Structures are given as C-alpha cells and as structure tokens.
Amino acid sequence: MTKNFRPCLLAALAVSLAFSLPARAAIGPAENLLPTDTLAFFTVPDCAALRTAFKTSPGAMFWNDPAMKPFHDKFMSRLSESFLAPLEKDLGISVADFLSLPQGQFTLAVTANGSNGHDDVPPGLLLLLDAKGQGDLLKTNLATLTKKWTESGRSLRTEKINGLAFTVVPLSTNDLPAIFASPAAAAAAVSGDRHREIYFTQYQTLLLAGNSAKAVAAVASRLTGGSAPALADDAGFAADKLSQFRNAPTYYGWFNGAKFFGALLAAGVNLGDPAAASLQSTFTTAKILGATGLGGLKSASFALREQAEGSYVSFHITAPEDTRTGILKIFALPGKDAGIPAFVPANAVKFTRVRLDGNQAWASLQKTLAEISPQYLASLNSVVDVANTLAQAKNPAFDLRTYLFANLRDDLITYQKPPTSDSPEAYANPPVLYLVAVGDADQAIDAARTLAGMSAPQDGAAAPRDFLGHKIYTVALRTATAGAAGSQPGSLFVTSGGGYLGISKNAGILEEYLRSADGKAKSLRDAPGMAEAAGQVGGMGGGLFSYENQRETMRSAFKLLKTTSGDATIASLPAALRDWMDFSLLPDFGPLAKYFYLSVFAASANADGLTLKTFTPRPPELD
DSSP: OOOHHHHHHHHHHHHEEEEEHHOOOOOOHHHHSSSEEEEEEEEEHHHHHHHHHHHHHHHEEEEEEEEHHHHHHHHHHIIIIIIHHHHHHTTTTOOHHHTOSSOEEEEEEEOTTTTTSOOOOOOOOEEEEEOOGGGHHHHHHHHHHHHHHHHOOOOEEEEETTEEEEEEEEEOOOTTHHOOOOHHHHHHHHHHOOOOEEEEEEEEEEEESSSHHHHHHHHHHHHTTOOOOOOOOOOOHHHHHHHHSSOSEEEEEEEEHHHHHHOOOOOOOEESTOOOOOOTTOOOOOHHHHHHHHHOEEEEEEEEEETEOOOOOOEEOOOGGGOOOOHHHHHHHSSSSOOOOSSSSTTTTTTEEEEEHHHHHHHHHHHHHHOOOOOHHHHHHHHHHHHHHHHHHTTTOOHHHTTTTTGGEEEEEEEOOOOSSSSSHHHOOOEEEEOOOOOOSSHHHHHHHHHTTTTSSOTOOOOOOEEEEEEEEEOSSOOOOOOTTTTTTOOOOOOOOTTTEEEEEHHHHHHHHHHHHGOSSSSSGGGGHHHHHHHHHHHSSEEEEEOOHHHHHHHHHHHHHHHHHHHHHTTTTTTHHHHHOOGGGGGGGGGGGGOOEEEEEEEEEEEEEEEEEEEEEEGGGGG
C-alpha cells in the first residue's frame, strides 16, 4: 500500500510546488513597455494572428495563385540572391529561423534617447519581439548569432542594466556595407569610422534590442517590475488609444507630434543664408512650424483591422481646432456632402469629391507663404502679375485673382473611366474629368486659357465649338504627347456646365458630362455595394469621399505593364526593381480578377482633429 501511495504523494507535492511558484507574467503591450520619451512606434500585437489573417487575405491569395508563379518565383529568387543570401552569409544565420520567431508582439520604436535638442545624441531605436512558445528557439538562435560574431573577431561584452544582462555588440559604419550592401552605408563608411553599439537581451520569451544603454534601460525597468513611467501614462497617447486603438487592431502606429516638433523648436535650427539677398533668406524652425500649422499637431496615429468583411484602416491627426493653422486648417474640411452626383457614370472606375473652399484655401496659402518668407509670396505674386499683363493685352479687365481665385467655390470633383480602346496608349491615358465649382464660368475659362498660354502659344489651338448649347474650348499644351482616343495630342479641353468648370484631355468624357443633364444614364452612386461600403467609413458627409474599382484599375495596370515592359515607363524604375519584377511574366488578368473588388475612403474633421478612414471589402467571390 505504501508503494502505491508514493506516486500519489509525489503528484500532490508537484502540484503544490507548481502553485507555490510565482506565475510567469505575460509580456505587456508595447505602450506598457516603451518609455514616455517615445517619438514614434509601430506594433503588431499578435504576429501569429496576423499570419493567420494574412494567409486568407485577398492580397496573399493573389500573390500565391498558381497563375502568378512565374512572376512570383523570379521575384523571390532575385530577392534571395540580392539580399537574403548575402545577409545570411555575413551573419551566419538562416533568415527563415528568425522569421518564424515573432509569435506575440513585434514592435519598432524611436525615442528621444535623452537628447535636449542641442547635442549630437542620436535617437534611440528599440526592437521588441515576443517569441511566446518559441522562446527556446529564440535563445538558441541568439546564442548562435553571438557565437558567430565572437568567432569573427568582434569584441562582445556583457552589461547589466536594471537587472537584465545585455550583450553589447560594437558596430561601426565600416561594418554596414558588408551587412546591408547599401550605397548610403558605404558613403557613411567613407566619411569616417564612427562606432555604434547594439544592446540585446532575452527576458522570458521577449527579445529586447536597442542602440544604446539609455534606450533599453526604461524597457528593462518595466520588465523587471521597476516604476519607470511608460508611454501608456502619457495623456496624449492615452486619449488616442481610447479613440483609435480600440477593438484589437491587427497592427497600429503612433507619432508624438508634440514631443517631436517641440524638440525641433528646442534645437532652434535656422535654414538659409542670412547674408543672401535671395529667396533663400533665413527662416527659423519656429516660423515654419507656426506657418504650416505643424506646431499645433499633437499626435498622429493609424490602425489597421483585418476582419471577415474586409480591411479597415483609420488615420487620425490630433490638432485642436482652436490652435489649427496653415495646412492643417486648409485640410480641416467642413462637414458637407461629398456624395457621388447623379451625373457620374456607372462605369467610372475612380471618383473623388472634396468640399474644399478654393477661395479660402488660396488666402490661407498666401498667408502661409508670407509667414515663412515674404519673398516667397512676392515671387508668387510676380507670376500672377505676369499672367495679368499677358491677358490684359486682349482683355483690359482681366485679373487672375478675380477671374480664378476669387471665383472658386467649395466643390472639387474628379472621376476616371476605363480606357477607350485596347491599345497601350489608351491604357496609359484613360479618360479623366476634373470639375471645379466656380461662380462665373466664363471668367474661369479665360483664366485657364491664360495660364496655359504662359507655357504654350495658343495661336494654333482649334476654335471653340458648340455642343448642346455649351462651348468647348481647346487649349494647347506645351508637351505634345499622343493621348487617348477622342483627344488631340497636346490639347486640353475646357467647358462649363451645371456650375462647374470642366477640364479634360479627352473630349469624349467632357461631352458625356454635358449630355448627362438629361438624367437618363445610370449613376455610379447606385452601384452594388456602394452604400454599404460608404457606411463603413462614416458615410459621405464629412467633406471628402473617394471610390476606386480596384478590379478594373488592376486590369488596366496588368495590361499596361505587360505591353510596355520594355518602354521608358518601366525604364524609369530603379534597376533592382526592373530586375526583380519581370512584368512580361505576368499572366492574363481574367482568372485573377476575383481577388480584387472596390475600396472607399472618407475624411472628416472635428474639434479634436482630422480623421481619414478607408475600407476595402472582401471580394464576394472569395466568400
């Protein structure tokens, strides 16, 4: 009996010991670990969840589709040859071994690192990576990496910081070219061998790394139960977290505008030559921040959420209304209807409407330029005066400020239609119409023609022609390039109707707009899924709304890339990108269309700041 009782006694003792040992605390989220002097950070709270979501995302399914295999394989092969293989050789590691490590959070952060704005202390850089169940693999990989560096002759040392033992790896700019093969790094190496260090340690399942002892100290303190203040204690961040980071974002980021721009002000940098009597006159950081309104930007944040119905992205700028100036004031749009008008055709593939008051924006722009440098405003006014002089030879009453800027109202609309033919030229130049709300259309047309005349002679332009009671003017452009079918090379067509000034390089879309007054054509606003998608971004009443038929724009992109893979358009891309991305290997788009659908975004402003939301529904064919 005693022999049978012994296993039970041992089991009870083991359970007792298990409950008597302190439980391993879960690794906290980024904001609970990062210091209060954090300037910006990006974090994925749960990498395992991100991987799961990514595998079934339309983008990943498109990339891994068998039809994309030739293009996909060549790209990945070039990536491995040019970057991954040299990196693995230099570091003596397998990149694949490290790519699987992030299971919990993955965070990158930039901190002030104790700089007062007047010293040469570099920003602090931090990496937090939680391996969770792969903590042992993380430990093994770090040991392998450390061994590799030691054998290569690098002098490593150990330093204790807030109870944690950090391995310190010395680096110099001369090391960087070998590791990253970067021209910028090579140039830095030539300029001098400045030494830097990397500090890293493993706490439980978390890898903590940084570029200085001070950068990692606050995080180490939080991990070991210290009382160092954390970013979560910052009032500005706390407010943004409550409004922007709720409902478990897939990943998110935050920028401390108040601290960053405050540091710039403390540095007191002056730009320009105070002795130069030119447009490059001296202006201070304070002057720039005040004039542009960036000095009133408290923070900026974004959050992405991958959900069953689609992808949501929210961008937010915290800039209180009572201190909003410059650019921020211009883009704080009024809460006016930005919905799709009935005249926008159902086959439009792109649409954007902005309720921006052009007259007020012009006044704000002049004020901003004057505050930065009076010479800049003088230069702008001189251009306006030249335009007036040219136009007044034919019309003594002409004044660009009156005919154009004072004439602008608060409605800007643009939409794009599919290419008019199957030629590469048509795909490169799809029909696009720009509509600008104006008070006096005739004056606005005169202003547009005058501005065009400053860069190209108008003597050879075709005479105005009548169309359904409207005049369509042809404006010659300086660069004569072949346009889409229905347009004249090097020409712009201008007309007016319905309170808008209409401008396009394609006469057909302009005529279609003028015909739309009969109300017989189907409208984009009635397209399937439009109302539902708009509802996901807060509707169309915030002053800005935009739509894109991604299926059709990608169809055009495929056609253009496949047929122009050797022309100047592709030749302008970086050499590495041209080598990695062989567009001639792209398949026909038809079987891949199911991975694309539509996307919408809308903006709004309130007393707290400015917000932009985007929503990309999951394509119905993938459900």
